[in-house]
Structure formats: C-alpha cells, structure tokens
Amino acid sequence: MESITLNSGARMPQLGIGVYQVRSADCGPALASAFAAGYRSVDTANAYLNERAVGEAIRNSGLPREDVFLTSKLWPPNYPYEKAVAAIDGTLRRLATDYVDLLLLHQQYGDYNGAWRAMEEAVEAGKVRALGVSNFDERRFTDLTDHASIVPAVNQVECHPYHQQRELKEFLRSFGTVLEAWYPLGHADRRLLTEPLFAELARKHGKSPVQVILRWHIQEGNIAIPRSTNPSHIAANIDIFDFVLAPEEVASIGALDKGKPFFQMPDLLGRILLPAARINFDKRQR
Structure with missing residues (x-):
C-alpha cells in the first residue's frame, strides 16, 4: 500500500474503502473483507448513519486502532460551533474510539467556519x-482558510478520468492540500468503464x-476511496x-477528461441541504 504524508504530518493510505450508502448490516462483512485484503483506511460520515457499525467492524477486526486510518465527516446541520462540538463527541461515541484520524466538513454550506473552529x-x-473538507470549491475553500488556523489536509471531491479536477488540484497544491476522490470509478458508469x-x-x-483507473489515481497523487460490498471486487480494487502505467499511458488517460461531473453538487444541494438543516442526524443515530 502506498501512502501520502498530509500537511498535518499524518501518513494516509492512498487507497481506502468508502461506506457511502452501505447499510449498517452490510458494513461488518464488507469491512472484514477489506481488512483481510489489506485495506487500512475507512471513510464514513455522520450522514451515512453507519458510524456505529464501522466502529464495531474495526474492533472486531482485531487490528490495533493505530493501524486503521479512520475518516468521518460532519453534516451541515451540525455546523454551528456549539452543535459541532457536540457532533464531534457524538461521532467518537458512535465509533467507540478516542480519536479519528481525519475529520471533514461534508459540504460547503451553513456555518462551516464555526464548525472548523470546533x-x-x-x-x-x-x-x-x-x-479536511469535502465538496468545497475554490471560493469557499479560500474563505475557510482565511478564518482558519489549521489548513485543510484534504479536499474530498468527485474525481475520475472523465472529471479530473486539474484546476482544483493546482489550486489546492499551494495549500499543501491533497485531493481525495469520491466516485473514483465514476459511480461505475458503463461509458467510463468500457472506454x-x-x-x-x-x-x-x-x-x-477498474484496476487501471485506480492505478491512474495513485500515480496522479490522488487518494481514492472506492465503495464495494462484494468481497471479490474489494480484493481486486486493492490489487493495483x-x-x-507508463507516462504516455497516463497522458492518454488525461486526454479523456470531459470536465463534467456525474453528480451536480452545487445545483442539487443548494436547494436541498439548507432546508434540511433542521434534521438532527445525531439524534437519529442514538
């Protein structure tokens, strides 16, 4: 497994497993397969409603806690400072751990500066x-860093060969911030996978x-977190x-960039997230 040194000094595996839309009942078997295959990085979030199951899977693995790089994220309803303080403790309680290795702001809406202070x-x-942050554009990333003492270590965004995020990566480089890719396989889009x-x-x-695409992410310096609950796919994804890939092969993949995401984040979430900010996700997970 290759890893990247974050601007915090922490070493983070370049390939991890995500549990977005994975039911709590499926987290245990999926993560057991992942740990057996060699994964040591897991990405979850408040909004996934499976933190408790992730924490249990890590404990059941028998791996020392320090051997697993654990990421979670705060959801915008908990961004005001006081709520963020409580939400962080809630995440630790559900995961049954004393610390998380990486904590992200999940979206660039609401009082993210207040949450960052917490x-x-x-x-x-x-x-x-x-x-770190997730789904932050350059304008809001700059606003955050203008008010922050700690610069984000990562920005987790949609990234794959059809949407390579070159301008954003160049922007982040000046902050020492690494791009972490969700949808690293384009949400398994058939057009992409059959190129x-x-x-x-x-x-x-x-x-x-699939392995060629994931290898491309590694050589591009991205962190990738493909999601799967299929043991054979989980094992294949890490076998990279x-x-x-030769430089000319990487360049050929670079030529596939269309600059268009599959998930239209700003338009969709601008309408949905803020009206939904009254939902207390912590309460739903007690």
Missing part, C-alpha cells in the same frame, strides 16, 4: 489528528479496466500495486 479545538484536545483505452491498458498489464 474541529481545531478537537485537534488540540487530541480527539482528531487531521482536518476502449482502459480495455487496451488492461490487456497490456494483465489487469481489469504490482504494476505501473
């Missing part, structure tokens, strides 16, 4: 090891198109560290 205090208290280029490279390297 997150910085959590770092000082030893409850969180590193901080002739990936079939060609898969034949050449004795791999699958025994081959290297």
Whole structure:
C-alpha cells in the first residue's frame, strides 16, 4: 500500500474503502473483507448513519486502532460551533474510539467556519489528528482558510478520468492540500468503464479496466476511496500495486477528461441541504 504524508504530518493510505450508502448490516462483512485484503483506511460520515457499525467492524477486526486510518465527516446541520462540538463527541461515541484520524466538513454550506473552529479545538484536545473538507470549491475553500488556523489536509471531491479536477488540484497544491476522490470509478458508469483505452491498458498489464483507473489515481497523487460490498471486487480494487502505467499511458488517460461531473453538487444541494438543516442526524443515530 502506498501512502501520502498530509500537511498535518499524518501518513494516509492512498487507497481506502468508502461506506457511502452501505447499510449498517452490510458494513461488518464488507469491512472484514477489506481488512483481510489489506485495506487500512475507512471513510464514513455522520450522514451515512453507519458510524456505529464501522466502529464495531474495526474492533472486531482485531487490528490495533493505530493501524486503521479512520475518516468521518460532519453534516451541515451540525455546523454551528456549539452543535459541532457536540457532533464531534457524538461521532467518537458512535465509533467507540478516542480519536479519528481525519475529520471533514461534508459540504460547503451553513456555518462551516464555526464548525472548523470546533474541529481545531478537537485537534488540540487530541480527539482528531487531521482536518479536511469535502465538496468545497475554490471560493469557499479560500474563505475557510482565511478564518482558519489549521489548513485543510484534504479536499474530498468527485474525481475520475472523465472529471479530473486539474484546476482544483493546482489550486489546492499551494495549500499543501491533497485531493481525495469520491466516485473514483465514476459511480461505475458503463461509458467510463468500457472506454476502449482502459480495455487496451488492461490487456497490456494483465489487469481489469477498474484496476487501471485506480492505478491512474495513485500515480496522479490522488487518494481514492472506492465503495464495494462484494468481497471479490474489494480484493481486486486493492490489487493495483504490482504494476505501473507508463507516462504516455497516463497522458492518454488525461486526454479523456470531459470536465463534467456525474453528480451536480452545487445545483442539487443548494436547494436541498439548507432546508434540511433542521434534521438532527445525531439524534437519529442514538
């Protein structure tokens, strides 16, 4: 497994497993398969409503807590400072851990500056090891850093060969912030996975198109968190560290960039998230 040193000094595996839309009942078997295959990074969130199951899976794995890089995220209803303080403790309680390795702001809506202040205090208290954001554009990222003492270690956004986020990556580089890719496989979009280029490279390297795409992420310096509950897919996704794409092959994949996401984040969430801010996700998980 290859890893990246974050601007916090923490080492984070470049490949992890995500549990977005994974039911609590399925988290245990999926993460057991992941740990057996060699994964040591898990990405969850308040809004996924499966933190408790993730924490249980980590404990059942028998792995030392320090061997698992654990990420969670705060949801905008808990962004005001006082709620964020309580939400962080709620996440730790559900995960049954003394700390999380990385805590993210899930969206760029609401009082994210207030939440960030609570997150910085959590770092000082030893409850969180590193901080980051998810789905932040350049304008709101700049606003956050203008008010922050700790610069985000990662920005977790949609990224795949059809949406490579080159401008955002260049912007983040000046902050020492790493891009972390959700939808690293384009949400398994058939058009992407059946691109002739990936079939060609898969034949050449004795791999699958999915493995070629994940290897591309690694060589691009991205962190990737593909989601799966299928044991064979989980094992295959991590089997990408025994081959290297040549520079011209990486360049060919770069030419596939369409600059268009599958998930239209700003338009959709601008209408839905803020009216839903009254929902207390912590209460739903007690």
